Amino acid sequence: MQNESKLFNTQNLVKMGILSALAFVLMRVLEIPLPIFPAFLKIDFGDVPAVIAALIINPFAGVVVVVIKNLLALFNSSTGGVGEIANVVVGISFVLPIGLCTYKNSRLKNVVIGMVIGVICMIISGMITNALITMPLFGEEACIGAGAALNPRIVDKWTFLLYVIAPFNLLKGVLVSSVGIIIVKGMQPVIKHLKVHQA
Incomplete structure (x- = not known):
């Protein structure tokens, strides 16, 4: 209960609000389509502010930013909420680790370890989410067809997950992690200062 009240105090609410708005802008404005993936898969850096929230506040602040960012995206969603879900x-599975x-020590080494674990979790959760939610709701055949047009080895749901979803989330995770590490490295003194005042 005490941790919950700390998370939702005025100062943290302001930080999470600003970072959520920034995450939404990065997700919507800087979407990058890649010709090696179907058009509906785009790289964005909306998870970077969520990573910062997890570092300067606590792990669950990162989760809050991921959720708010996607709630904002619902207002102009082209997927009927499926993409946002x-x-x-996937965002939580990346940010939470x-x-x-x-949480106890924000050394760069711990950040890198967390990002490696986060990318692995992102790949696994991306495959599960697509298998159980995205593909059934978007149309399995349409997804497979879009993948097969780019890679003839894609012939069913499992090859789509293996050759499209897994590499996409690997690439996105590596790119977001790289940007995150650059930002975190520059923010190390600030993060340490904020961590001390959070305790």
Whole structure:
């Protein structure tokens, strides 16, 4: 209860609000389509502010930013909320391990370990989410067809997950982690200062 009240105090609510708005802008404005993936898969850096929230506040602040970012995205969603649901699951699976690994000690080494674990979790959760939610709701045949047009080895749901979803989330995780590490490295003194005042 005490941790919950700390998370939702005025100062943290302001930080999470600003970071959520920034995450939404990065997700919507800086979407990057890649020709090696179907058009509906785009790289964005909306999870970077969530990583920062997890580092400067606590792991669950990162989760809050991921959720708010996707709630904002619902207002102009082109997927009827399906993409946003998948994005929440995958985003949390990436951000939460980073926050947990750095909760007691935000050294760069811990950040990198958290990001490696986060990328692995992102790949696994991305495959599960697509298998159980995205593909059934978007149309399995349409997804497989879009993948097969780019890679003839894609012939069913499992090859789509293996050759499209897994590499996409690996690439996205590595890119977001790289940007995150650059930002975190520059923010190390600030993060340590904020961590001390959070305690």
